[in-house]
Amino acid sequence: CWPRLDLRSPSFKCLVSHDVDRPSRAAFVPFNRFLASMASDLVRRRDFRAFLSAPIIRFRTHDRLHSADPVNTFSWLMSVSEHHGLQSAFYFICGRTDPEKDAHYEPEHPAIRRLLREIHARGHEIGLHPSYRTYCDAQRLAAEAERLKKICAGERIVQSVWGGRMHFLRWSHPTTLRAWESARMTYDSSLGYADTPGFRCGTSYEYPAFDLEADRQLSLRIRPLVAMECTVMAERYLGLGPTDAARERFIALKNVCRAVGGNFTLLWHNSSFDGPEERAVYEDVLAA
Numbered sequence: 001c002w003p004r005l006d007l008r009s010p011s012f013k014c015l016v017s018h019d020v021d022r023p024s025r026a027a028f029v030p031f032n033r034f035l036a037s038m039a040s041d042l043v044r045r046r047d048f049r050a051f052l053s054a055p056i057i058r059f060r061t062h063d064r065l066h067s068a069d070p071v072n073t074f075s076w077l078m079s080v081s082e083h084h085g086l087q088s089a090f091y092f093i094c095g096r097t098d099p100e101k102d103a104h105y106e107p108e109h110p111a112i113r114r115l116l117r118e119i120h121a122r123g124h125e126i127g128l129h130p131s132y133r134t135y136c137d138a139q140r141l142a143a144e145a146e147r148l149k150k151i152c153a154g155e156r157i158v159q160s161v162w163g164g165r166m167h168f169l170r171w172s173h174p175t176t177l178r179a180w181e182s183a184r185m186t187y188d189s190s191l192g193y194a195d196t197p198g199f200r201c202g203t204s205y206e207y208p209a210f211d212l213e214a215d216r217q218l219s220l221r222i223r224p225l226v227a228m229e230c231t232v233m234a235e236r237y238l239g240l241g242p243t244d245a246a247r248e249r250f251i252a253l254k255n256v257c258r259a260v261g262g263n264f265t266l267l268w269h270n271s272s273f274d275g276p277e278e279r280a281v282y283e284d285v286l287a288a
Contacts, residue, residue: 010205010261014254014286015223016081017089017189019129019165021103022271023112025071026054027061028105034058063110071271074115076279078122084286089125090270091164092116094151095144097133101168107151120157128164128185135170138179145183163187163223165267169194174211181209181220189265192225195237197253200224204262227253228267229282242277250285 026034034054041051050070057066065072074090081088092112093103105112119126128148134141149162163186166176171190180188188209191200201207201224209220231237232246240246250266257264266285273279 012258012261013263014084014086015089015189015263015265016086016286017091017127017165017265017267018077018270019167019267020090020092020270021129021167022071022269023074023103023105023115024057024061024065024069025271026058026069027066027111028103028109030104061111064114065111071273073270073273074119077268077270078119078124080283080286081124082122086286087124088119089127089163090119091127091129092148093129093131093144093167094147095131095134095140097131097137097140101132103131107148113151113155116152116157117155120152120155120159125161125163126152126157126159127162128183129167130164130179132167132170134179135166135176136172136179138175138182141179142183145185161186163189163221165225166190169225174213177209177211177218177220181218185220187221187223189223189225189267191222192228192231192265192267194228194231197227197231197238197249199226204257204260204264206263223263223265225267226257226263226265229269229272229278233272233278233281242275242281247281247284250281251288254285254288 038051038054041047041054053068057069060066077088092107094107096102116126128145130141130144134144165188169190169192187206193200201222204224204226206221206223209218209222211218227250232249233241240249254264268282
């Protein structure tokens, strides 16, 4: 009917992001939890290296994260992304609406500010990881978004895109959708399954958000989440661990997205690299 119509061909993208729940293993946790963690390292895990390094990491984290901190994987994550021509997105928690579920760091801390500057200087993205109860509180979510943007402005960090993901993937439709919109965020990447990887939105393409109750399209974009590392590897979910089976599961999903020119949206927490096996799986998935 329209032989001269110029149809847009979708192109495959790998979009990798990292929820920063714990930027440090020892530096920001309450002192009683810090002591309990040290006791666990010594008695339960018999990890003497972790036991001895924990106080050094805690008391020497001032204006930067300690290089020996096992969850300080930020530079390595950026290097892996850069090697594959990718941009990592790091989503920071900027509020505390549930003391048991939310992070213990403050985004204004000098070490976190320095991390934000380093992420931006290397060409990667900074985003928001709204705290636990904001999924049904638009005012709190907007305040946390504004807090992050204010900190970034103070560090002369300018971005044209501001996105993120809900903590624990908490979502109430359309309440959470409207909260993101009112916070003037560019995109949300929460809509994925916690207990199984795949296509909760029925697609891997990014698409404009639509408020069904109000019958209107929003300025917010929805970036479906295809896979999260703990969904595939953690015992409480699929329990595949850092194995060939996990590697194959990630790559199979990536190939499905590639076949249709979609987006393989991968969430991998900065604190989820317990050993070389996890790092090997991560690098192989990005390289595939």
